[in-house]
Structure formats: C-alpha cells, structure tokens
Amino acid sequence: MQERSWYVIQCKAKESFRAAENLENQGYRVFHPYIQVEKMRQGKIRLVDEPLFPYYLFIHLSDVADNWRPLRSTRGVLKLVSFGQTPVKVEDELISQLQERINPEPQDYLKAGDQVLIEEGPFKGLNAIFQSKKGEERVILLLNLLQKQQRLEVPVKSVKPLK
Template sequence: MENNTGKKWFAIYTKPRWEKKVNSRLQEKGVESWCPVQRKESQWSDRKKIIEDPLFKSYVFVHINDDEKIKVLSTDGALQFVYYLKQPAVIRDEEIELIKSYLLEKDAHITVENLRQFRTNNKVVISKGVFMDAEGTVIKGGSKKVYVRLESLEQVLIVEFPAEHLHLKCEL
C-alpha cells in the first residue's frame, strides 16, 4: 500500500546483530526507519538485566520512496532489500501499524519464525485484544499460540493468546 507521500515500507537485511546500529545510521541520514524491539530479561553471570532485543533478527524496516533506495543500501551494515516475487518486498502500512500497536500492549510478547518452516492449517479469528477480529492461519502451535502470517516478509509472528481468545473461522 502506498500513502499520499509516495513512500512505502520495505524490509532490509542487516549484518547479524547490527539491527539497532543500522536503524540509528539510517535515521542520522534522515531516512525514516524502524527497528521493532521488545524488552526481555537477560541473565548475566552476576545479575539479570532488561534488554531491548530486536524483534526481527537481521531486519530493519524503512519508509522510503524509490529515490532513497541508494541512500539505504549505502548505509554501513545494510546488506540488501528483502525480496518477494523477485522484487523488493513492500510491507503494508497496516502490518507495520499492527506490530507497533501490539508492542505497546502490556506484557506483549512476539516470537518470530521463518514462514518456510511451516504448512498452512486452519483459519482462526482472534476475539480479544489489539488483534481482535484479525484472521490468521494456524500453521503450528498448541492451545496458546497462533502464527500470524506476514506474506510480504515470508515471516510468521508467533503471538501467544489464551485459547479462549481464538475460534475457528467458519467457511461457507
């Protein structure tokens, strides 16, 4: 989806563990970028520490027009655009906003898995929370998890829901 500025969201690959550095460098260049992070507790040898861990390993999102692609790729640590169907993958504004909204929820927790590891199963509808009325495909999981497919990224968000927040979608 394209907004009225002509800018679209794209995902770029970064060097391993460079997500936050690349995000900062892009912003210093005036490029609108986003590296979604979630807070998690990390155990060190002598203490526990809360860290901000990138949600998508080796990915940063950029909101750019075609003229800014060179500026993005010339950023130290940025490797290439994520491709889907032989073109840079355009991420829908709604997908970005959904992830941003969910990460604002108290105790939000998302685990990301590569889509290619899973097969499609039942369709479900989420009945509570920020994802309310969203439809997803259960690709793998038990009574507490549903995998929400982001087709353009070839990634799956694993969002933990209580089983009572999900119901099978009736197909007529």
C-alpha cells in the same frame, strides 16, 4: 505528495540497532520493533533490548523521491529484501498493527511458578520453583525437602530456568 511504502531491510548479524541508527542519521524513516527482555549478564538479571525480528527492520521510502543508493553502503545494512529485482513492499496496515502491539513491558527472565535447576551450592542438581526476586542478585525458591516446601534464598547466577 509522493507515494511512500514500507520495505524490509536485512541487516548484518547483531547489527540491526546500528543499521537503524545510521539510517535515521541519514534522514530515513525507520521502524525497528524490539522488546525488552530480562537476561542473565555477569551474574545479574539485566534488561536487554532484543529485536522482534532479528536481522530485519522496516524503512519507509518513496519510489521516486528518495535516493536508495546509500542504503547498500550504510553500516549494519546487508541488503534490501527483494524478489528478483523487485523490493518487497509491506502493507501499511501490518506496520500500524505492529506499532500498536509492541509491548513496552519487560519480559521476565523468571516468573513465579517457573521450574528452575539449582547449579551451585549445597543443593546443586535439585529442581525448585521460582517464587520471587530479591534485588538484582538473589532469588527466593521453593524446594521440596522432607515432604515439605522450604523457602530458599540463593544467588541468581546459581539458578537456571527449565524450559
């Protein structure tokens, strides 16, 4: 049995998913850690997959048995990360720890208690506190008016997180 190690591949800008798919189609074993994040898209909050390490992925190769030449011409791949002429090996233990720790739970765009800025409507320019989502297109905020917290329902596209 051939000794296999994990190596790092640098991908072209915003093409790490394409590179991973193309390498897997060629029969290589690839680890491309990503997380799901809520992002604002076309006025709605959507789940988006984002690489944990933008521009990089890991590939499991044998020094002897595998053909490394196709790596350079694979769509989405920029190069194999190397120091001089020696490709960088990544410890198996590190890859195992990453695989265990990848959190499949989506990261929220807004969490209860987050400070937000209202960018549209009659309350434009005021800061508020995010309380909850109401469907995909609306949010409920708490706004301090007249020495009292008022609940306010606004379109999600009119709110920007203050971070």
